[in-house]
Amino acid sequence: MSATPGQIPRDDSLPEDRFLDREESWLQFNQRVLELAEDQGLPLLERVRFLAIFATNLDEFFMVRVAGLLRRMATGLAVRSASGRQPREVLERTAVIAHDLMLRHAACFRDDVLPALSKQDIEILRWEELAETEREHLRRLFRERIYPVLTPLVVDSAHPFPYISGLSLNLAIVVRDPDTEARLFARVKVPEVLPRFMEASPNRFTPLEDVIAAHLTQLFSGMEILEHHAFRVTRNQDLEVDDDITEDLLQALERELLRRRFGPVVRLEVEESISPEVLDLLTDELGVEERQIYRVPGPLNLGGLNQIADLDRSELKYPPFVPSKAALPTELSVFTALRERDVVVHHPYDSFATTVQRMVEEAAADPRVLAIKQTLYRTSGDSPIVDALIDAAAAGKQVVVVVEIKARFDESANIEWARKLEQAGCHVVYGFVGLKTHCKLLLVVRQEPDGTLRRYCHIGTGNYHPKTARLYEDLGLLTADREIAEDVTELFNHLTGYSRQVSYRQLLVAPNTLRSGLVLRIEREIGHHRAGRPAHIRFKCNSLVDEVVIDALYRASQAGVPVDVWVRGICALRPGVPGLSENIRVRSVLGRFLEHSRVFAYECGGNPEVWFGSADLMHRNLDRRIEALVRVNDVGHRDELLRLLDKGVAADTSSWWLAGDGVWTRHHNDADSPALDIQTHLMRSRRWRTVDGG
Structure with a gap:
């Protein structure tokens, strides 16, 4: 076994390839979000919102995970991942997966969701598809609301290439001076203060950049517009503040928030119609490598689809839900x-x-x-x-x-x-x-x-x-x-x-006792099983990455203890591997609500222990955060939580199942046996337990 000081050692007796890659696992989580957008059984505007969530999730992945890996590589601090991959191999692999997902995302929007919206009299159209009356309306809108906030920036010997802020949408423009025949590059930033999609007529929208592009002659008066293309840059936006040496953390963070805008580029998104000449210029000026370029059908920045999802069309959304007020009696304080x-x-x-x-x-x-x-x-x-x-x-x-x-x-x-x-x-x-x-x-x-x-x-x-x-x-x-x-x-x-x-009676607290407390209880569960007493481990969390906890779960599986893991996002554990994890099941539930609770339950020989709290099973949570889990002592509450965990991983519950090769498969409705949507079930029951906890 090996460990850093103060940590429980990893179990080096287990196979070296026992961990899935965490970056790839995160992308697979976002793929599950995309599968919800692709699900024609969901309300249409909810599918639109899942398209937006996918886009913003992917932005964060590049801003934090990819940016962090690049930064560690640049400083020489990157090491082989727990999955055995070298950092550059991880980057190359995630770039391929991310590009495929972005193309799939664009295809879902263009080929599936847009036609479905059109059938409901909601249309997102490009400029050339608009009626003349709609174009005239947008021309007036351009003069009154858009033109005053635009700043065209030309690049020449006196004007260097402008700074492109992270996540901003831009137009790359090539103009020609009719007097000198000189070709010049210019950039116009699409204003973030305006709606992502401009309403041309009731429920008919067009991307804001299309409206700007149609009026470029007003921005570059007397110049000939040769071509224009949308592009978008993602930069490193993870904070770097050393609070061990910073006297005033608040002021340091305020300064770092200003510097964040100038982080290095980690992704360049361009419309697939971009010309090679303009792309080469952007690549050179922004200093990006080929694998950082993502060519996709337009429009870019579909995170802005939340604007469409927010339309007042209740028949195209989830039915209204009013939370229960029965948990605390109103007649008592x-x-x-x-x-x-x-x-x-x-x-x-x-x-x-x-x-x-x-x-x-x-x-x-x-x-x-x-x-x-x-x-x-x-x-x-x-x-x-x-x-x-x-x-x-x-x-x-x-x-x-x-x-x-x-x-x-x-x-x-x-x-x-x-x-x-x-x-x-x-x-x-x-x-x-x-x-x-x-x-x-x-x-x-x-x-x-x-x-x-x-x-x-x-x-x-x-x-x-x-x-x-x-x-x-x-x-x-x-x-x-x-x-x-x-x-x-x-x-x-x-x-x-x-x-x-460092020690508490009814709490497990990171970074001192949380990991060791969970692992100790896993080992106890092994002891219960070997003694012939009831044993079962059930975990619900957002992410499962920590190698020490995963190794303990592997040992439990090898000893014959059944292990159920209900995870929303990343999972580095390989379930169902003979001789290693054949007693482990991993399930994921995504839906109307973001599954966010963390629950850890042990059968304990027939007297179960249930804990819940703030901690996910990741290094940052267990080593670099103050986290707390509390023990649930009320028997009624405990038993209801156990039933909830069992329902979440049940074979007849709609969920994604993880295989040992890292592939997630959705087990959903079919003609013979429609699966239970656990969130809908909980909403319909209005209460998942009685008021008195019984």
């Missing part, structure tokens, strides 16, 4: 209810507003509440959670907020509302040196009528974000349990006061 029993909430099936948000708002208004402590990783700018914390501080309560301002792509927003909290008198702690604070914790300290102090807690799997709580599937425990409250108190002291607390 949150604190009275939690003194009687623990409550487990399952969003979005349970209302976030009437449970978690209500708990914060009641705490802010309750004169008996003395202190509120909360971690915030992501939330909305107009969050009622933030407003309640500000109200609590204004009422004289002690309010402590641990803000993780390095939450990827939300840094700027987090800085803004963190400053708002500070100005209101809240104690704001900006993360933890060297570690991201990713745990989801809320602690309320209340003086009861008899004078005693009682602590109330929420530990969850998702962010305190009211908007995403309607779209993300997450779990949360609301409790007044004394041991859990003591653990949460000590963890907050660790976060704000740098105490050296």
Whole structure:
């Protein structure tokens, strides 16, 4: 076995090729998103939204994963991946897969979704397909709204090639001066402040760049327009801030956010109609290699299809769903209810507003509440959670907020509302040196009528974000349990006061005890099986990458323990391999809601243990973040969670199944046996458990 200091060693006795490549696995996850867009059984505008999600997901993959790998290669820090591939081999392989997926994505849009939209009287047309009356309308719109915000930039001896910002859509233009016959290159940036698709007439749209291209003679008066082509650049946008040596992390992040715009290019997207001459110029000026060029049918930047998906056509969308408000009785205060029993909430099936948000708002208004402590990783700018914390501080309560301002792509927003909290008198702690604070914790300290102090807690799997709580599937425990409250108190002291607390009663906390706690329980499960007692391991997570945990699951499988893994995204484990993992099943569920909860369950000889919390099984979560899992002690809650896990991996549930060669296969509806959509099932039942937890 081998290990770095402080880590459990990997099991080198297992086969070297036991890990799937994580980058390829991520692309396969996005392929599953694309398969939803291709599914003609889904509501049409939901398919449009999945096309947009695929595009924005792929943008992030290049900005973070590909960019990070290129950066490590450039600095000489890249090493062979756990799958055994060299870094350049990973890049070449992912480039091939990503290009194939982008072509498939474009074909789905052009050949399937566009005709289907047309049948519903929604059309996305190119300029030449518009009626003359529509063109005239757009000409007026161009003069009034578009022309004033355009800036044509020509390249000549006095004007260098302009900087192309990341994810911006641009027109590459070749013009000719009729007096000198000189050919010049020019660039026009497509404004991001305008809609991606301009409405030519009711429910008939055309890409914004087409409108601009049709009016280039107004931008280059007196010049002859020879050709024009759309292109788009993706840059490295992962933050690089060394918070071990930075005295003011907030200011350092603000500076880095300004520098982020100038990261190196990792992808150049061009329409397949681009001329070789213009492409060569872009390639040279942007410094990209051939494998970084992605030629696809237009239009580019289909992430903008959210605009179409948002159209007011309810018959083309998922039917409305109203979350249940039954988790907490409205006739009792949150604190009275939690003194009687623990409550487990399952969003979005349970209302976030009437449970978690209500708990914060009641705490802010309750004169008996003395202190509120909360971690915030992501939330909305107009969050009622933030407003309640500000109200609590204004009422004289002690309010402590641990803000993780390095939450990827939300840094700027987090800085803004963190400053708002500070100005209101809240104690704001900006993360933890060297570690991201990713745990989801809320602690309320209340003086009861008899004078005693009682602590109330929420530990969850998702962010305190009211908007995403309607779209993300997450779990949360609301409790007044004394041991859990003591653990949460000590963890907050660790976060704000740098105490050296490493072990807890009812929590597993990364980076100290979470990985080792999970692996210890896997080993215990092996012991139960060998002793003839019931043994079964069930995990639900977003990603499974950590080699130490995977090796432990392999050993469990080799010992005969059945293992079920329900994963949304990346999975580096190879299931069903004889002699290694034939007792492991891996399933993935994608649908209307983003599966986001993390649950870890062990049969424990017939007395099951169930834990849930913020941590995925990735190196960053287990080694470089503060994460927390909480043990579910209520038998009713525990059993319902076990039933949920079993339902998610059942053979008759609609899902994707992973094979040992890394291929995912969708098991969905067929003529003989329609599969159960677990999300629809949970919505229809409105409650996945009874109110009393039984």
